[in-house]
Amino acid sequence: MGKYLIIIVSMVLVNNYPLAQFLGICPFLGVSKDKDSATGMGIAVTFVMVLATAVTWPIQQLLNKFGIGYMQTVVFILVIAALVQLIEMFMKKNMVGLYKSLGVYLPLITTNCAVLGVCISNIDSGLNYLEALFNAFGAGVGFLFAMLLMAGVRSKLEDQSRIPKSFRGVPIVLLAAAIMSLSFMGFSGMFS
Numbered sequence: 001m002g003k004y005l006i007i008i009v010s011m012v013l014v015n016n017y018p019l020a021q022f023l024g025i026c027p028f029l030g031v032s033k034d035k036d037s038a039t040g041m042g043i044a045v046t047f048v049m050v051l052a053t054a055v056t057w058p059i060q061q062l063l064n065k066f067g068i069g070y071m072q073t074v075v076f077i078l079v080i081a082a083l084v085q086l087i088e089m090f091m092k093k094n095m096v097g098l099y100k101s102l103g104v105y106l107p108l109i110t111t112n113c114a115v116l117g118v119c120i121s122n123i124d125s126g127l128n129y130l131e132a133l134f135n136a137f138g139a140g141v142g143f144l145f146a147m148l149l150m151a152g153v154r155s156k157l158e159d160q161s162r163i164p165k166s167f168r169g170v171p172i173v174l175l176a177a178a179i180m181s182l183s184f185m186g187f188s189g190m191f192s
Contacts, residue, residue: 004134006191011138013187017114018146019177020184024114028143029173031105032150040098041105042147046140048087048109049118052080053136056119057129076119077110084110114143149180 015021018028024045031041056076063069088106091099099106109115118139122132153176160168167175 004131007131007134008138008141010191011135012142012145013184014190015139016142016146016184017117017139018143019181020188021117022181023117024112024143025177026108027105027112028146028150029177031102032147032154035148035151035155037101038147038151039144040102042140042144044087044091044102044106045109045112045115045143046137048080048083048112048115049136049140049143050133051083052076052115052119053122053132055079055083057122057132060123072120072123073116076116080115080119081110114139146180150177153180 017023018025027041027045032038056079059075059079060069060072063071063075084107087109088099091102091106118136122135125135127135154173157163157172157176163172
């Protein structure tokens with residue numbers, strides 16, 4: 001059990017997708033304006049990451065068996081797109097408020113490079129099925145954690161009067177993200 005805990009903690013702190021690997025930046029910057037949207041997006045991405053890993057890992061084994069492992073990216077994108085469509089239909093019917101607050105960013109989970117990145121990384125790292133699932137869960141929790149941190153920072157940046165005019169809006173958000181990313185570099189080397 002300790003091995004799986006290490007996988008999760010390392011994905012949350014050391015290998016955090018938006019802050020250490022710079023994957024999933026679009027929703028990280030776009031949906032982190034308020035805590036509720038950030039939480040919803042983080043949970044949705046976590047769910048998609050785990051579900052996509054659960055489906056793509058066995059598919060990769062089949063692709064390898066038939067000698068067409070090079071089709072990995074195309075097949076994974078199709079699988080992820082189908083999963084996101086199913087989740088979107090479910091949320092539209094059962095979670096209307098969250099569906100509306102996520103807006104255009106929900107279908108963009110399909111093209112979220114963090115989701116595809118975790119699926120490919122699991123294969124490239126040679127993880128077994130259970131390790132891949134824990135890795136995907138940890139990556140999703142790390143994404144959620146980064147989203148909530150950014151939402152907290154952005155809530156403090158709402159009072160734009162104290163920010164120099166040239167830094168208002170997107171520039172201050174990018175600067176805050178860069179400083180957060182630098183702070184997460186302090187966790188590198190935590191696990192060998």
